Amino acid sequence: MSADPTQGLFFRDALLVDPEALRESRGHLLVEGGRIAAIGPDLTPPEGARVIDCAGRPLAPGIVDLGVKIGEPGERHRESFGTAGRAAAAGGVTTIIARPDTEPAIDTPEVLEFVTRRAAASAPVRIRHMAALTKGRAGREMTEIGFLLDAGAVAFTDCDRVVTDTKVLSRALAYARSLDALVIGHPQEPGLSKGAAATSGKFASLRGLPAVSPMAERMGLDRDIGLIEMTGARYHADQVTCARTLPALERAKRNGLRVTAGVSIHHLTLNEFDVGDYRTFFKLTPPLRAEEDRLAMVEAVASGLIDVICSMHTPADEESKRLPFEEAAAGAVGLETMLPAALRLHHAGQVGLARLFRAMSYAPAQLLGLEQGRLAAGAPADLVLFDPDVPFAMDRFALRSKSKNTPFDGQMMQGKVIATFVGGLCVFGEV
Structure with a gap:
């Protein structure tokens, strides 16, 4: 489901995965204007922001x-x-x-x-x-x-x-x-x-x-x-x-x-x-x-x-x-x-x-030399919210790629993407 990237997004109670600091911590994340505006355990959603309850799932x-x-x-x-x-x-x-x-x-x-x-x-x-x-x-x-x-x-x-x-x-x-x-x-x-x-x-x-x-x-x-x-x-x-x-x-x-x-x-x-x-x-x-x-x-x-x-x-x-x-x-x-x-x-x-x-x-x-890849204030709000514990059987015919040549076909895997955001815009998932 798409959303207006200029609208504030507030990710509540996420496991924030910070690869720059090599740290994982529970907290909240605010997106404004397509960029990460603030991160921390004590944030509150501003008026008018759309709140996404992460329920402790990883946001990276x-x-x-x-x-x-x-x-x-x-x-x-x-x-x-x-x-x-x-x-x-x-x-x-x-x-x-x-x-x-x-x-x-x-x-x-x-x-x-x-x-x-x-x-x-x-x-x-x-x-x-x-x-x-x-x-x-x-x-x-x-x-x-x-x-x-x-x-x-x-x-x-x-x-x-x-x-x-x-x-x-x-x-x-x-x-x-x-x-x-x-x-x-x-x-x-x-x-x-x-x-x-x-x-x-x-x-x-x-x-x-x-x-x-x-x-x-x-x-x-x-x-x-x-x-x-x-x-x-x-x-x-x-x-x-x-x-x-x-x-x-x-x-x-x-x-x-x-x-x-x-x-x-x-x-x-x-x-x-x-x-x-x-x-x-x-x-x-x-x-x-x-x-x-x-x-x-x-x-x-x-x-x-x-x-x-x-x-x-x-x-x-x-x-x-x-x-x-x-x-x-x-x-x-x-x-x-x-x-x-x-x-x-x-x-x-x-x-x-x-x-x-x-x-x-x-x-x-x-x-x-790209500005992506960080979970920090000012970085682009290119984010993935996922559940690492959801099991599923890989079916190559369900892949969105035109070609279906995956070695994981038929294998049990664990971990599914809930939503993907590019510049604050939801490009995959329903949140």
Whole structure:
């Protein structure tokens, strides 16, 4: 149900999840003019404000999802700005950071301006775009980073196409450094990773699947860290998934390099055995890892070594998934399932709510220079009210995304969004 964003909103008796201060506390929150006006345990609703009784349920900053694939332009049959926006609102995601791996790639200011207009006209949530690091994502010539920044690009990445020419990458990083632009890399050694559908080990051997060693990720990150040390650029590793990669990440941070890292919700909550009998909804890039790696990623999120949790939302149509495992498209949708999947870590006592939302909201917003992701006076009223304890069975056909390729189909999950607000406007839910 929509409401006038200029009308005051008063959230009464909420569990306020503050990811900036890493604190959870009972209290009230007042929204005026689309922004958070006040927070505290002793507030009273001003005259004329609409009161929402939270009954002790969590109220947190809306999720800022870094790395969402949307099919516009070129693959609108998989996902549109409208369907992605509605899925995001239902999942508590208030800001989508869209990837440039479209057809054509978002590699010129003209394409960027086109998708920016389309997104603003079609989606109920905020959508910001990353731009390609090299033209056509081909790894041969860097894009016009300065012009793309002026047109609104928040970061630069070739997504899962690793730039193999080290000289091209070093030049792009040096130029990005001169503009303080963020470069997002995909840490994989491309030769070893080519054609892989699983992580090497006994399971992949028994299933006869082409596999890649976890060392391919470590080698990819080591190369990128060397270039970051040489150029001084800002760098974010989009997905760190292996325990062997973490020492290199920790050393880079300890040495003062401007390096951050993310992990997808699927690599935090699933492992290689979930592939089972060649279930293609579990085919991801990078592939699902061993349980020991998954647990190491959870601990790295809890400690803050890994900064960002993302959905890595990658829609795929039925035809591209109904193929033998090796040939099937990689990726899974995650805009609507990210929050309930993340709450598995909360219910298991592994990661607290404030730390989860630091990784899902505050850290990605800070990384990209956005004012979202905070529960503080003056911040945009991009909020999610949810009940972490409601159980439900995931039905992929109930998802709002055009594509239904979720690995959580049929699984029991816990935690549902009650309402989502963008700038004080209710974009999902009935409150």
